[in-house]
Structure formats: C-alpha cells, structure tokens
Amino acid sequence: MSMRSRFALAGITLLVGGLTAGMCHLFSSDSPRDVAHLAQYAPLSAPVHLLLFAGGMLVLLGWFGHYALQYSSSGTVGFTAFVGLFLGIMCGDLLHCILEFSVFPVLNSEAPYALPGLADRTYQATPIAVLVLLGRFSLCAGAAAAAVSLYRRRRLGAAFPFAVTALLQAATVFPRLAEPFSTASIVALYFSMAALGIAVLHSVRLRHAAAARVATYPEPPQPLER
Secondary structure, three states: OOOHHHHHHHHHHHHHHHHHHHHHHOEEEEEEEEHHHHHHHHHHHHHHHHHHHHHHHHHHHHHHHHHHHHHHHHHHHHHHHHHHHHHHHHHHHHHHHHHHHHHHHHHHOOOOOOOHHHHHOOOOOOOOHHHHHHHHHHHHHHHHHHHHHHHHHHHHHHHHHHHHHHHHHHHOHHHHHHHHHHHHHHHHHHHHHHHHHHHHHHHHHHHHHHHHHHHOOOOOOOOOOO
C-alpha cells in the first residue's frame, strides 16, 4: 500500500467514524427515570450505542493511523494528544456504550423497575465511574494538545475545532456546567475528528495533484557544467 493510500484510509476512517459517533450522540439521550418510558427507551438505546461504539472504534483506528504516519514530526505535544484522546475516547465514552447495548437491555427485560437505580449507581459509585471521569480529563488534555499540534503544522481548519472541544471539555469539570456541556463537548470532539479527516483527505488530494503536474510537465534537463 502506498503512502498516499495510507493517508487516505486514515482520513476516511476519521471522517466516517467522527460523523457517525457525533450524530449518535446528537440523537441519544440519558436513560429516563420514569419506568413507564423505559419500554420505549430500551429498544432504541441499544442500537444507537452499538452504532456509537462502531463509530468510536473507527475514530480510534483513524487516529492511530494518522499518528503513525505523522509521529516523526509530532513531537511531545503530538504524542500527548494521541495518548490523551485515545485513552479519553476509550474510557470517557466507549466504555459506557458496552453497558448500554449489552448489560442494561438484559436488566431492563428482567427487572425494569430496578434499572434506573442500578444505572445511577453504576455511573456514580463504581470503578467504571472513576474510569469515565479520568477519561473526561484525558479528553480535555488531549484535545488541547491536538489543537496545538495541528496549529504548529498549519492545519488551522482542524486545529480550531479541537480548541473549541478543549474549552467545552474544561467546562464539564465544573459541576454546574457538567450536564449542559457534556453532550456538546463529546459531539464537538467527534466532529473535530471528522474535520481532521477532511483535512487529511484534502492534503492527499493536493499531493496527488502536485505529483500529476510534475509527471505531466517534468522539469527541463539542466545543462552540464563545463
């Protein structure tokens, strides 16, 4: 596989995964506390979170491929961005998806009246809650580092969305702002990944066009020095 194909593959996975995961977060909602609405929520929640998990995995694959192709020029800031966002997406978002499309539907079918309380305790007083919280801090640091790294490489179209994501993630640290900014911050993260995918594909197209021009109009031979 050529280097151009590898960059294109990374860009496509970032674009498709980012749009898929971002749209899933826009259409998903928190578990209802009213038991009467659980019967309507459960059949829709599991497929949405399964699709969200698939989109998030595509983002992680594209993010890993993008870093692997750029690691020589990424430096410490780029490495911080890669680790922060990779671990942040895994722990801060995709971890809870596994519960939503595997464990919670079973609990809803067996004990629907107990599901709201179990869901609250799962996300508040268990090791999973700690991992999700650490993942959110990792997302904030990773998004800020990604904005700086992309700015240094003059990819302003991708750096700006990551800067906005970092600000929204930082706002979720405060208890009063956590709930209103939680969904917006994670949607901004995935749309930032999609914007990065567009930037990567655009750079691939420019390189291909430059290579085509060189092949069509080669440089004239230089005269030999006497």
